[in-house]
Amino acid sequence: MTSPSKSDLRPFFEPRSVAILGSLKKEGEAYTVIENLLRFGFTGRIYPVNPSYSEVLGLRAYPAVKDVNDPIDLAMVITPPATVPSLVEQCAHKGIKAVIVGTEGFAEVGEAGARLQQQLVDLAHRHGVRLVGPNTIGVVNTSNGLITNPYFVSYNRIIKGNIAYASQSGFVGAQGQPLEDRAYPISKMCDFGNKCDIDEADLLDYLLEDPETKAVSLHMEAIKNGRRFMAALRRLAAHKPVLIFKTARTAQGARASASHTGSLAGSASVYDAAFKQAGAIPVHTWQEYWELPRVFASQPLPRGNRLAIVTPTGGVGVVAADAAVEAGLAVAQLSPGTIDRLKSLHPNLSRNPVDLGPTMVLAEDPVFILEAATSAVLDDANVDCAAIALAAGIERWASAVLDMVSRLRQRLSKPVTIYVYGTQLSVSEEVVRQLGALGLPAYLELETAIKALGVALEYATIKAKLDPSPRSG
């Protein structure tokens, strides 16, 4: 097996041209890949390959990859299992170094499939071809519109951002997740599928040097080469936060994993300890996998654990304080100067959490109170970061609150997390998206919002320990 090198993955994410091999009938797999590439605005050339078609979706189709005159960087093969090895061989002869095998029916279905998969691996290694898959929906790159998903996607847009999401399951793909509605700020995505060749270690090394990726969220069931993976993880974690959602944690989960990916998962407690030692941050639900990395998208890391909590309601302040302590944060002791500033808003505002409820109810301009109080605590030298609860999920408040936060954003030099709540779900969701567009991590669950800042603090600590070249800021 060739050793990993960054250049090996570049054609998977940054191809100038892609060949798609598979069914070109309407809504066939290859047809759908091409349709998705067109809809998401892939900037490279697309070569449909199928001997029964001469044209599809306005593109010329080719009988075989050898019939394409131009060079091809990447092939997506999604044809019946038995046909895959010879098609990959044709790709190799054409000089294609990167092939995604979407097809299901390899190691995950039993012994015959496992033999076919091994045949594929041997062939690829012989020819110096790297493989993603089989049994995968492949990759996404929001910089060039690349998407190899062979399923119908109900939207046309994935938000370009700097978080890479990788997974061992196609469940994480654009066909299954509300990527647009949740506005996850995505740089790259990768579904490893059966990971017969390219695996997490390769991807981590690629992402280390990817300027468009600032944080990584990784779902994995099994690790095939633990030593190699841990080394890659340690390299990346020194520079970028890596969150790991390890599933198949239990014996029953591991058995379920073996039956759908053809890999054997290991004991989670062993992995979890190893992940932490390598500088990664374990997360424990899909929600955390998706939501927690937002905190890294465009904010500085906290310089300490002292949290200010600004809330329009006391009950939220209490839950936030509990969650903060459980996430490794501490409720900041406000300085006398800050308390004076708060008291000038209302005599009762003298402590953290800053419970603005009674003050806002009485105020002519409650949004002004919120802005003034938030500014006061963020200016406090005893405060490292802030959690702000916004009752913005209601039409009559949303735009005024967003305007305020937008002004506040200009002056933010400390990380914040925002909890959005309210009576109208669709408004809350839209506010979360708009705050995300301002570069602010916003959440519909209070505890997740707080945990995100805890994770940012955790990574600040890891980075201080691992990064050989610490920089200020």
Place this chain on the structure above:
Amino acid sequence: MTSPSKSDLRPFFEPRSVAILGSLKKEGEAYTVIENLLRFGFTGRIYPVNPSYSEVLGLRAYPAVKDVNDPIDLAMVITPPATVPSLVEQCAHKGIKAVIVGTEGFAEVGEAGARLQQQLVDLAHRHGVRLVGPNTIGVVNTSNGLITNPYFVSYNRIIKGNIAYASQSGFVGAQGQPLEDRAYPISKMCDFGNKCDIDEADLLDYLLEDPETKAVSLHMEAIKNGRRFMAALRRLAAHKPVLIFKTARTAQGARASASHTGSLAGSASVYDAAFKQAGAIPVHTWQEYWELPRVFASQPLPRGNRLAIVTPTGGVGVVAADAAVEAGLAVAQLSPGTIDRLKSLHPNLSRNPVDLGPTMVLAEDPVFILEAATSAVLDDANVDCAAIALAAGIERWASAVLDMVSRLRQRLSKPVTIYVYGTQLSVSEEVVRQLGALGLPAYLELETAIKALGVALEYATIKAKLDPSPRSG
């Protein structure tokens, strides 16, 4: 202090008539209470009380409660703090036995407020009046449209159901939560506020005999009379599941609590152990507080821990298996007959979790496959309950999947939990609402869906231990 009795709380939830004392100017507190009562369709009589108005919102207003000729069951007082004692006294003279004091500015703001609150309590006890509050938004009863909320609510409908939600914070109220959009099936709601008189113990005793309440979710920061509360909890938990979200778990959370409710919260670990011993189920986030009780709304309790998992994607099966084990469930071993039924759908379907993905992709009618597989596992004598993952959050699938589940619903004799996912958030949310209307607990987070069945199993075990009169089924 009078001992609790069910009859004391009846006028709070089942009043035939309500007097509202406070500002009747447009969008004033009392005005808004009345507007909410009208909008939510309160079935009793409403008496606005304010000496400066003769009419409001089409209702005759009265200078004082004594001027109302008819009997009044409940008063909501929301006037400046200093005026409250004399108004409560007027209520007492009018024969009103139940008063909600919405007003803020009592024990939660310091010593002067605490003295005023004590004055109020003494007066109420002298006159045999029971109080909810002060510093509260009061109550909701979906059976008679009662809502005493003094804040603007952006919707007109709370789904009538059989779960009672109680809290020590107004945060949980209709003005702050998407009760309609989330379609929580609600019987009663109560915000205890400073709970100077009526507290959780009173409510639990009332709910024990409330035929419209099948399960209770309780948020609390502090317990004022632990022995009395635990006794009430034990009485109720023997008959109905009680979930408790105890906040102010940490020293910092407890300090935050003291400053907004005027109560001192205690050590959470002590309470948590005591709750469990009394038969309650501790929950740990707002999301769990709201979502987990859904599992009790209209399903039988599981007779054992053996869970079948039906999923359109392998990765979800693995996470479900992990979460099941962590929630006290076990992945069921399917019987040979069930495996035969599954294999007739596709030869690869031979184990639990039942990963239908590859089969559904190839099927002419994927919804039929889902229905047949789900029926097969639910018919299995080795299966006590099922988790079903539905890729229904996409317009093109939603109605077909809902039709299928609706058919399946007719035959369900075992509890299920449903995880809904998909690419369109609004569609997923609508599917969750529609499944809820079919009496099925549905969730947007896989782990919460599984945890809900775990909580149902936990309660089945508690009930077997506590209920002096076990019934079959």
